[in-house]
Amino acid sequence: MNRVAVLGSSGSIGTSSLDVVAAQPEHLQAVGLSVHRSWDVLQKQITRHRPRWAVVVDDRLKAEIGTPDIPSGTELWWGEAGVERLASHPDVDTVICAIVGAAGLRGTVAAISQGKRVALANKETLVVGGPLVMQQAAESGARILPVDSEHSAIFQCLEAGRSRDVHKITLTASGGPFRGWSREKLENVTVEQALAHPTWKMGKKITVDSATMMNKALEVIEARWLFGLTADQIDVVVHPQSIIHSMVEFVDGSTVAQLSPPDMKLPIQYALSYPERWPGISPKMDWSAAQTLTFEAPDYEAFPALKLGFEVARRGGTSGAILNAANEVAVERFLNGTLRFTEIAIACQEILQHHQFDSQPTLSELLQQDRWARQEMSRWKSSLK
Numbered sequence: 001m002n003r004v005a006v007l008g009s010s011g012s013i014g015t016s017s018l019d020v021v022a023a024q025p026e027h028l029q030a031v032g033l034s035v036h037r038s039w040d041v042l043q044k045q046i047t048r049h050r051p052r053w054a055v056v057v058d059d060r061l062k063a064e065i066g067t068p069d070i071p072s073g074t075e076l077w078w079g080e081a082g083v084e085r086l087a088s089h090p091d092v093d094t095v096i097c098a099i100v101g102a103a104g105l106r107g108t109v110a111a112i113s114q115g116k117r118v119a120l121a122n123k124e125t126l127v128v129g130g131p132l133v134m135q136q137a138a139e140s141g142a143r144i145l146p147v148d149s150e151h152s153a154i155f156q157c158l159e160a161g162r163s164r165d166v167h168k169i170t171l172t173a174s175g176g177p178f179r180g181w182s183r184e185k186l187e188n189v190t191v192e193q194a195l196a197h198p199t200w201k202m203g204k205k206i207t208v209d210s211a212t213m214m215n216k217a218l219e220v221i222e223a224r225w226l227f228g229l230t231a232d233q234i235d236v237v238v239h240p241q242s243i244i245h246s247m248v249e250f251v252d253g254s255t256v257a258q259l260s261p262p263d264m265k266l267p268i269q270y271a272l273s274y275p276e277r278w279p280g281i282s283p284k285m286d287w288s289a290a291q292t293l294t295f296e297a298p299d300y301e302a303f304p305a306l307k308l309g310f311e312v313a314r315r316g317g318t319s320g321a322i323l324n325a326a327n328e329v330a331v332e333r334f335l336n337g338t339l340r341f342t343e344i345a346i347a348c349q350e351i352l353q354h355h356q357f358d359s360q361p362t363l364s365e366l367l368q369q370d371r372w373a374r375q376e377m378s379r380w381k382s383s384l385k
């Protein structure tokens with residue numbers, strides 16, 4: 001029995017993870033859950049999954065909730081320290097890291113330092129501190145298994161050959177809701193338009209990231225560290241059907257791809273079952289129905305965020321922490337109407353250019369850079385009134 005803690009259990013990946021766990025009672029047991037503020041969701045999850053521990057990160061809720069009525073057998077913990085305690089608890093085998101943003105870093109690092117199996121959805125961890133996190137995993141023996149569908153696909157394709165025989169990898173991108181739009185047309189994109197993703201149902205931040213293609217930029221950086229590749233070995237192709245989740249080309253010219261309907265339950269389950277494969281609740285391809293799979297080059301002019309991903313993957317050092325933090329605040333500002341859609345990438349690029357680059361930062365230096373970039377982005381002047 002694999003005892004699983006789900007960090008970010010109320011989110012899109014968190015709830016899908018709990019569906020996967022509930023469907024595999026002979027293999028998996030949810031022993032710990034964490035949310036930021038979604039107390040109502042957490043209460044229902046506690047009743048359904050009966051975990052040993054539940055964490056609410058925002059401890060301002062303590063006053064509102066008082067002494068909550070939760071089933072005996074579940075202990076309630078508070079704050080970021082509660083997440084760290086859960087992620088590193090000796091009675092937890094696997095930690096699903098599904099908190100959004102750099103806020104997910106602490107729990108992920110805690111799990112890695114204890115040598116856990118880490119099912120990593122929180123790509124921001126590797127974007128911010130890729131080399132440090134991978135080194136820590138090598139030292140502790142932690143196994144990082146990707147949940148991002150593209151990285152899960154690459155991970156699966158790599159099973160077909162040796163890492164040193166990889167020529168390049170190709171990450172597929174759906175293209176988001178604005179595929180084919182010109183730069184000019186993108187100027188006036190609304191929040192509602194940006195949140196209407198054609199193929200994936202996800203949390204708000206990643207949905208906006210998909211619309212700007214910043215999500216793919218973050219994935220390029222994530223892949224660079226997770227698989228130990230150079231930026232030049234990573235390609236992006238737009239594949240609107242989201243059936244091929246990514247591909248690996250080996251040195252002999254053979255390309256191996258992973259295909260499945262767009263549904264996160266499959267990569268989540270694989271991160272939990274690896275190296276086994278279990279029958280599960282993910283939908284399967286129907287090859288008797290006609291399929292058209294199309295591919296096109298990304299439009300780097302209309303979606304300059306993608307260029308930033310390659311730039312940061314090349315530079316490393318502090319640049320990932322800066323891009324990630326600047327983008328997190330830019331997305332918040334776009335969602336609250338104080339930044340234009342097209343200004344997200346422009347502002348991120350400017351802040352990246354002006355930051356004090358360090359090629360080998362410590363974790364505390366990265367966190368300091370993160371704070372600086374957030375401040376810069378909060379006061380970045382938009383052309384909106």
Ligand SMILES: NC(=O)c1ccc[n+]([C@@H]2O[C@H](COP(=O)([O-])OP(=O)(O)OC[C@H]3O[C@@H](n4cnc5c(N)ncnc54)[C@H](OP(=O)(O)O)[C@@H]3O)[C@@H](O)[C@H]2O)c1
Pocket residue numbers: 007008009010011012013014034035036037038039057097098099100101103121122123124147148149200201202203204205206264
């Ligand atoms: N959704 C997808 O299909 C998908 C695919 C690939 C990768 N990912 C990655 O998976 C991660 C989660 O994405 P998502 O779409 O599931 O996000 P989401 O739906 O917005 O859920 C985010 C989760 O994180 C918690 N959270 C938010 N801020 C927090 C904080 N400061 N401290 C602690 N917990 C916090 C939320 O709790 P509350 O509900 O209490 O706010 C929620 O449980 C992201 O890194 C994303 O890039 C997602």
